[in-house]
């Protein structure tokens with residue numbers, strides 16, 4: 001049973017069902033044992049320390065590189081991105097002239113307030129919109145400099161532009177689910193871009209694979225004001241497998257709905273991607289072949305998220 005036309009999964013829940021329709025039930029091997037998931041307990045990384053050049057900078061760069069090489073994800077604080085959109089006395093705030101956050105449209109004029117929150121964006125063209133993005137959104141650039149720098153590559157502006165020039169933002173609402181043990185918000189998958197930066201509310205539900213151990217799941221507990229950063233497939237390929245694209249999954253809950261906002265930072269579509277020559281030279285072998293990013297995207301989006309590694313598209317199989 002598909003969601004009632006136009007009303008989404010929220011519409012299904014609102015219609016009062018007590019069990020989820022068959023189409024939403026995950027096969028047993030895809031369900032995860034949340035009770036026994038590992039609790040992620042590494043402290044978040046203080047991104048503000050990347051701005052200097054002293055030992056603090058090197059320590060933070062090291063923390064990022066280590067996380068990218070092992071788990072493929074980490075949390076950051078002091079990132080400078082204003083996250084708190086506390087409603088002002090007018091009932092809305094505007095972080096930029098193009099974006100409005102609020103509840104009712106004109107609260108001071110309305111007899112009763114609407115039972116909703118919204119984010120409204122006006123949009124004319126990229127250049128105009130980008131002028132209003134906080135400068136701190138340049139994290140993709142910093143992360144690229146740190147991770148590629150560690151591989152002996154200093155990306156120039158044009159390399160940065162092609163590797164992280166495309167952004168995709170998703171605003172996701174996961175409604176309360178009557179059968180959280182049978183369903184997933186998002187099945188297991190890898191993010192295909194270069195990095196993903198995720199803002200989530202306080203509910204939690206994101207689990208990453210525990211690389212290097214038994215493929216257990218690690219629950220990433222939401223930390224107030226922190227952002228979660230995942231390595232994506234492209235960074236794994238550029239690094240010839242040194243950095244790990246984090247396989248992850250989103251669980252559902254019978255008690256709380258959840259909101260998350262990932263920004264997928266990816267290469268421009270026509271970019272040719274291959275392991276960086278400097279790394280291949282060091283490693284003596286390329287683990288991935290060259291391809292055009294849009295072909296990778298098309299291949300992955302043409303297939304269901306069925307647990308198959310998106311990276312297989314580019315992997316060179318041993319002869």
Ligand SMILES: O=C(O)CCC(=O)C(=O)O
Nearest residue numbers: 172186191206250260262
């Ligand atoms: O909601 C989340 O925490 C993550 C969503 C996600 O993994 C995705 O959309 O690719």
Ligand SMILES: [Fe+2]
Nearest residue numbers: 189190191248
């Ligand atoms: Fe994802």
